[in-house]
Amino acid sequence: MRRYFFTTIYVVLVFLSFLVVFSLGKIETGPEVFLPGYNGDPEKTTNENVKNLFRVNREFGGSSSIVIVVEGDKNFFEDARALYELHEALEKREDISSVMSPVNLPRFSGFRMDYYFKDGKISNDVLNDPNAKSFITEDGKYALLNVIFKEGVNARDKIPEIKSLVSGYFEKNYLFGEPVIDSALFKELVRQTFVYPIFMFLVIFLLFYYQLRSFRAALFSLMVPVLSTFFVFAVFFAMGKSLNTMTVMTITFLLIIGSAYGLHFYNALFRFSEKKEAVKHIFKPILFSMLTTAAGFMSFVFIDIRAFRELGILVSSGLAVVVLVIFTSGVEIFRNYTPKRTPRSFGMKYVGRKIALIVLVVFLVMAALSPFLLKRVQVGSDMVSYFERDSELRKAYDLIVEKFNTREPIYLVLEKTVPFVGTDSKTLKELIEKIEKSEYVSSVVFPVDIPVPIMYALSRTNPFLKTFIGDRNRIRLIVNLTPEGYEHVKKVVDLINKVMSETGWSHYVAGSVLIWDDINESIMKSQIQSIVIASVLIFAMVFIIFRRPLTTLSVMVPIAFTTVFNFLFMALFGISLDVSTSITSGILMGLVIDYSIHIASEEKRLRDPYLVVKNVGPSVLTNALGLISGFAVLLFSELALFKNISLLMMLGIGVGAVFTLIVQPMILEKRENS
Numbered sequence: 001m002r003r004y005f006f007t008t009i010y011v012v013l014v015f016l017s018f019l020v021v022f023s024l025g026k027i028e029t030g031p032e033v034f035l036p037g038y039n040g041d042p043e044k045t046t047n048e049n050v051k052n053l054f055r056v057n058r059e060f061g062g063s064s065s066i067v068i069v070v071e072g073d074k075n076f077f078e079d080a081r082a083l084y085e086l087h088e089a090l091e092k093r094e095d096i097s098s099v100m101s102p103v104n105l106p107r108f109s110g111f112r113m114d115y116y117f118k119d120g121k122i123s124n125d126v127l128n129d130p131n132a133k134s135f136i137t138e139d140g141k142y143a144l145l146n147v148i149f150k151e152g153v154n155a156r157d158k159i160p161e162i163k164s165l166v167s168g169y170f171e172k173n174y175l176f177g178e179p180v181i182d183s184a185l186f187k188e189l190v191r192q193t194f195v196y197p198i199f200m201f202l203v204i205f206l207l208f209y210y211q212l213r214s215f216r217a218a219l220f221s222l223m224v225p226v227l228s229t230f231f232v233f234a235v236f237f238a239m240g241k242s243l244n245t246m247t248v249m250t251i252t253f254l255l256i257i258g259s260a261y262g263l264h265f266y267n268a269l270f271r272f273s274e275k276k277e278a279v280k281h282i283f284k285p286i287l288f289s290m291l292t293t294a295a296g297f298m299s300f301v302f303i304d305i306r307a308f309r310e311l312g313i314l315v316s317s318g319l320a321v322v323v324l325v326i327f328t329s330g331v332e333i334f335r336n337y338t339p340k341r342t343p344r345s346f347g348m349k350y351v352g353r354k355i356a357l358i359v360l361v362v363f364l365v366m367a368a369l370s371p372f373l374l375k376r377v378q379v380g381s382d383m384v385s386y387f388e389r390d391s392e393l394r395k396a397y398d399l400i401v402e403k404f405n406t407r408e409p410i411y412l413v414l415e416k417t418v419p420f421v422g423t424d425s426k427t428l429k430e431l432i433e434k435i436e437k438s439e440y441v442s443s444v445v446f447p448v449d450i451p452v453p454i455m456y457a458l459s460r461t462n463p464f465l466k467t468f469i470g471d472r473n474r475i476r477l478i479v480n481l482t483p484e485g486y487e488h489v490k491k492v493v494d495l496i497n498k499v500m501s502e503t504g505w506s507h508y509v510a511g512s513v514l515i516w517d518d519i520n521e522s523i524m525k526s527q528i529q530s531i532v533i534a535s536v537l538i539f540a541m542v543f544i545i546f547r548r549p550l551t552t553l554s555v556m557v558p559i560a561f562t563t564v565f566n567f568l569f570m571a572l573f574g575i576s577l578d579v580s581t582s583i584t585s586g587i588l589m590g591l592v593i594d595y596s597i598h599i600a601s602e603e604k605r606l607r608d609p610y611l612v613v614k615n616v617g618p619s620v621l622t623n624a625l626g627l628i629s630g631f632a633v634l635l636f637s638e639l640a641l642f643k644n645i646s647l648l649m650m651l652g653i654g655v656g657a658v659f660t661l662i663v664q665p666m667i668l669e670k671r672e673n674s
Contacts (some may be wrong), residue, residue: 004334006328014227017234024237027189029156029182033244033307033606034519034579044424044602049518049664052510056411057151059470064155066162066177067408068145069399070170075114077140081120086169087145090162095153097466101145102126102136104464106447113450113458130432134404134443142403142645148467155179156186174396175407176513181383184393185449189248196637197251204259207629212621213267213341220333221262225254228321232314245308245641246583250314256630257293257591258317259320260623261286264324264598266345267619269334279331281554285601289594290323295537296590299530300583305522309584314341348617348661355667363659367564372573382486383512386641406442406480410489410511412496416508419472420452427503428452432477434499440485440492445478481513487587489513523582531563538593546600554667555596558659559589565655566648575644583635584648591627592656595620599664609665617661624657 050411055642056062084103089097094131103117105126116126122140126132135144147162148153156179166173166449201222208218229251236247243250268282269275297319314397400406412435414428425448432444447455456472468475493509500507520588521569538559543552566585567577575581598620627649634646 003099004329004332006325007332010227010325010329011436012405014230017230017401020234020238021230025233025265026187026237026242027193027248028242028244029185029189030244034305039293040496046516047515049510050567052508053510053512053515056413056510059413059474060467060476061629064153064177064179065146065148066159066175066179067175067400068147068154068162069164069173069396069403070143070145070166070174071141072143075140076122076136076143077124078121078126078285080117080122080143082121082169083143084117084120084167089165089169090145090147095149095155095158097148097150098134098464100445100464100467101302102132102143103433104462105129105132105135106458106462106464108549127606130443134406134445136404142399144400144404146467149179156182159183159223167343174392174399176396176400178383180396181386181393184391185245185383185386185639188241188637188642189245189636192642193243193247195225195249196633197255199633200252200255200428201635203629204256204626207622207626208259208263210340210344211346212263212343213619214339214343216333216337217262217266220330221615223256224259224262224322224325224330225249225318228258228318228325229254231321232318236310236314241310244310246311246580247314249642249645250318252313252630252634253297253315253587254318254322257527258319259626260324260594261290261319262327262330263291263623263626264332264619268336270342271615275335279327281605283327284545286323286326288317288541289597292538292541292593293590294319295541296534296588296593297299299533299537299586302533303526303529305526305579305581308526311583317428341600342585343618345614345618346621347547348613348621350613351662353666353669360663360666361657363561363663365559366568370564370568370571372501374567376571377567378576379524379578381576381601382516383575386577386580386639388638388640388643391638399538401483402478404442407486408490408511408513409445409478409480412477412479413470413477413504413508413510415499417473420456420475422451422453425449425451428477431499431503434590435479435496438485438492438495440482440488442480442482442485446475447478486513489517513641519579523579525578527577527582527585531589534586534589538589538608542593542597545597546604549628551600551604551668554664555593555600557667558656558664559592559595561659562588562592562652562656566652567649569648573647575648578640581644581648584645584652588656589647591653592660595624595657595660596664599660600668603668605663609669612665613661613669620657624653627653 020647036124070083080103083101087099087101087103089164090096102122105116107116107129116123122136126136126538127138136142136322149158157177159180160183163175166175169444205218205222208221209215212218232493240577264286265282268278272278272281297312297315300308303309383392384397428446429448432446432448435441435444452475456469457467459469479492481489481492537551541554542555543549544554546555563585566588569575570577570581598616599612602616603609630644631649634642637643
């Protein structure tokens with residue numbers, strides 16, 4: 001037992017971690033985690049748009065909302081009974097606060113309130129009502145229901161039930177909104193946590209087994225990062241934290257990246273006659289490979305975005321645990337292990353200066369052309385862009401844009417120190433007309449023909465009117481944005497502020513689109529910060545290893561090309577620089593530098609590029625292929641979010657590996673001879 005002292009301790013810790021993870025583990029999908037300054041508590045955040053979104057939900061007794069578009073077998077002007085029955089079924093649900101649809105659109109004539117829905121059909125007069133623009137198409141073929149959940153309801157969990165309910169009335173139906181996106185995203189994040197890692201494990205294991213020719217070594221290389229993931233997740237969950245869209249990728253990064261350390265460790269055992277000598281030699285390259293990779297992730301810690309910081313801390317600490325386990329438990333496991341077969345070399349050899357020079361010239365030419373392509377890279381995104389074009393959610397989005405020319409709304413909340421009176425209706429009508437003149441606004445929904453005092457009284461029994469009334473001093477208008485308005489929401493807010501300054505009333509604007517706009521504004525700043533910080537940290541680490549400025553700079557060359565090519569690939573493949581892809585540059589810098597360190601360390605020892613590539617090349621190549629194969633699994637994801645990250649990581653690793661194995665030995669050789 002004493003021979004496996006550390007191994008026993010790790011097994012016990014992992015068992016305890018396993019219990020903690022499955023008892024406390026949670027996943028959240030909201031966009032708030034990408035906001036600068038957001039720490040998980042909306043009441044303490046410094047972001048006004050987050051505060052306003054929670055405020056409007058609290059003051060109007062509602063929470064999240066979704067849009068349901070249904071296509072009738074018949075024209076709704078001829079038969080709307082199924083629409084009415086669906087509306088009633090939704091309204092009766094205990095988790096729903098209110099439902100707005102063509103069947104409960106009120107019209108006020110004199111002192112009498114009437115409805116457009118009568119005798120099982122909807123009157124054509126509804127098309128003359130400005131409030132109806134967002135609820136039914138002119139041909140009467142499509143109808144829209146706006147469903148608002150009660151405060152405190154986890155709307156994401158209710159989406160499958162709502163979908164099933166709607167499908168019972170209409171075969172052709174489409175759901176859209178933040179909770180719908182959250183529901184689809186949550187399913188994919190669960191796959192990211194429990195499904196994709198299994199396939200990654202199998203793919204990398206087969207590749208490692210083929211190169212190492214040892215079942216034990218291949219299994220050990222992969223099991224260590226898996227166990228490390230359980231440990232860091234246990235600590236994370238014990239602190240009351242939850243996984244989010246970014247941190248859920250921790251297991252992917254640890255499995256794919258961490259497995260390489262065991263690979264290098266085992267390959268080193270065959271380059272030395274004594275295992276102690278091999279362990280002593282490989283310790284420094286693996287340690288500093290881990291530190292430089294961790295530096296790439298730790299650069300996120302200095303960015304004021306919670307999701308980035310947590311991802312950086314989780315992966316960095318997980319990689320540290322991997323190295324610790326390898327040089328304690330790994331030494332115990334392989335102390336007396338005598339493999340029957342030598343790892344495959346793949347026929348690796350130095351290709352020579354001529355080919356290396358040609359490859360370098362090609363890289364330089366492509367890098368020189370990159371500035372002309374980089375301007376094609378779009379900056380920013382929203383949660384819709386996370387999904388593939390042929391996904392159900394994107395189909396719903398396209399239909400809503402095509403048929404109703406709108407996206408998610410923003411809410412304009414109006415407040416007075418005294419109650420609203422009947423004469424305020426004129427001011428409200430003028431206000432709405434001015435806002436609707438904007439090319440970025442498709443419509444403003446508010447029953448302006450009903451005086452606010454009467455609306456307040458009627459809202460107690462009318463769910464439609466209740467949507468607009470907070471109390472006698474507070475009302476809200478629903479401002480529906482065009483797709484272009486969604487991208488220029490700040491201009492809409494500026495217009496609203498200008499118009500409101502003429503009324504003398506207090507107001508605030510809320511909506512998830514404003515949160516995403518804040519997130520997009522921080523992307524470029526975060527990208528620059530991560531690249532600069534990662535470069536400084538990695539340079540410092542490499543300088544500590546080699547203690548020579550020229551050697552350090554030569555080792556840094558591959559990551560410079562990898563970073564430039566990362567943006568080049570974004571331009572070529574039409575991938576936006578968003579909250580997900582913005583992390584790839586820093587991560588690639590930390591990964592590719594590993595190859596440089598192993599090559600440079602062996603070059604320092606042997607002073608012969610041919611022997612360097614022969615000794616280290618197989619493990620570097622296998623590592624690169626393992627990383628590429630692991631990330632390739634994510635290409636089967638239904639989310640463009642993970643597909644884009646995986647594609648950029650695969651291409652970036654390929655560039656780094658090619659440059660390191662072909663060009664870097666030539667650069668190091670010239671430096672040594674100078």
